Amino acid sequence: MTFAAKSLAALALSALLAPAPPLGAAEIWVTNEKDDTISVIDIATLEVVRTIATGERPRGITFSKDFSRVYVCASDSDTVQVLDAATGEILHDLPSGEDPEQFVLHPNDRHLYIANEDDAVTTVVDTETRKVVAQINVGIEPEGMAVSPDGRIAITTSETTNMAHWIDTQTQQLFANTLVDARPRHAEFTAGGSALWVSSEIGGTITVFDTATQAETGKITFDVKGVHPDRVQPVGFAFTNDEQTAFVALGPSNHVAVVNAETLEVEDYILVGRRVWHMAFSPDKSLLFTTNGVSGDVTVIDTARRQALKSIKVGRFPWGAALRP
Amino acid sequence: MRFLITLLMALCPAAFAAAAGLEVPVIYLKQQEQQPPTLSNLDPPPADLGETGARLGLADNRTTGSFLGHSYSLETVAVPPGGDFAAAARAALARSALLILDAPKPALLAAAALPEAQEALLFNTASPDTGLRSGDCRRNLLHTLPSDLMRSDALMQFALSKRWTGLALITGKNPQDQAFAGALRQSAAKFGLEIAAERTWDYGADMRRNAAQEVPLMSQGLGRHDLLLVADELQDFARYLPYNTWLPRPVAGSEGLVPAAWAPVVEQWGAAQLQSRFQELAGRKMLARDYAAWAAVRSIGEAVTRTGSSDAGVLRRYLLSDAFELAGFKGRPLSYRSWNGQLRQPIPLATPRALAAQAPLPGFLHQHSELDTLGLDAPESRCGAFQ
Structure with missing residues (x-):
């Protein structure tokens, strides 16, 4: 508590000492699934400074590589919206296929790989021509999306089919389908791209694959004291800069796990808000912001001390989070 | 278990190659009944109750199967009111050892007692009779519909x-x-x-x-x-x-x-997707017996996916093991009780317009699974057939 107060004071102080121009301040953008809005959190003050209207049921959110534009999956509007990141103005919609839930922007800054949850399809959209490049049949309820750092492989996980589908981005064809535990939700490549992690919400695990062979090389399990294993449900996760550590949202167990990425052992559990979904780091990764769907807030975690600092009230059912540095 | 499968694949590639191209026929056997008249005709039970849930489960299984070379089929056999259910079950068992039974208790017991059914895997998706989960249980009969209790x-x-x-x-x-x-x-x-x-x-x-x-x-x-x-x-x-x-x-x-296995107002935990898939297929809302039939077909699919086998004995062993878990859109993995073959599941408490709560409610504790605070726990069930 003392530490929290201190670090808040420090943050406030640094904000005072170095009054960044308002538009240049780093922000966390949070989509509010049941409010049709984005809450913008100022990282310096840890307060919501803007609320931006979106289409219906905004979920996945990601910025263009130069952070001038933000893409938002407006699931119930069946579109991906493109917003001006400076003004929050909706510029145009992209054809996304039905019910876009989550997506990933290819390193070429051009192709969005979109999971169409209601349609068992992954749609590839060119953000420049605003045309659909390809549609790939995948399993039922596609959700988790990832792309390898070299851009050669895209991944879709399907929640009811329980697979990671491996897409060759040259041909836009599947080249492998690997089983994981029940209800895979999120996928991420490690920064070097040698491994792929896939979280399984109902299975309660993260499966680690070797990218080159698509073979399973490890599995992470969780055990939160005082919480029944059924309620420990890994969803979103993110790696620290050195890739030594991963932070894993554990859904209705209301905890974030801190995982040693080498040994795949859990080192800590941090209590956050209710049904924690996704997360985004501050620019130096010293702070982590988690969206807590049921409690309607965002928890700020000090990643070095592995402690929650503050809860920030946002809209109803916050889902996705993205950094605008 | 996953490791075991990987190991099996490594040790006997031939067996796994045989598994690719696997046929999984399932038969949905329905006893049609004459319903007594009711005061209101506002919402009669749908004619395809249950059956369309099974068809949705089939569609889900087929998608998974398409990536694994497993091919699923579903055939529906309807026995008219007063018809010979056991004879229909015998005929069905000649074509598949995986049956979904949409029938009342006496018909279920008649089917389960057939010599041809002894090594088969039968699912009760229609009878909530608590006795079927107790003294009247049968080794070859699993239950996806919750009991009355x-x-x-x-x-x-x-x-x-x-x-x-x-x-x-x-x-x-x-x-x-x-x-x-x-x-x-x-x-x-x-x-x-x-x-x-x-x-x-x-x-x-x-x-x-x-x-x-x-x-x-x-x-x-x-x-x-x-x-x-x-x-x-x-x-x-x-x-x-x-x-x-x-x-x-x-x-x-x-x-x-x-309180019911399912209601059209369930929307959390991804349920909205299941509801909309069902609505698209059936043109109506998904009800409890649809859910039970869906869960039975999906249980078969999940067991086939994980074991690479369509053998009823292999599937039954897997379904009753700790390794099995079904993502049933109710916020927790579903599994089968090893003492009576009942699918363990949360029970939504619904009004026509909203979900009021979902049991088990907070504070009702259990030494193994809070889901076992609902219905017959191991010491209460008189079922001996699963020992």
């Missing part, structure tokens, strides 16, 4: 958490009503609630005209209570109770707040 336990947990400890009960005359009323009494006793007054519904009047006159008089005699329970499983009269009772009391059971 699971539903009544869910409701009593809710009543207790609200401190609605005084209860009254109105029961219809059909055997299904009587069975559900029996479960309500048993659950009330289990959770320390009292059903202080009971009535049997045997009024001949047409309630569409007379509810306002009849129900206050009848419920006046029930004395003080917090919650009015109603057991009217064929949906005959209970719809006329809410707002017409002598005291202003909520109604629960077969009407009002209903």
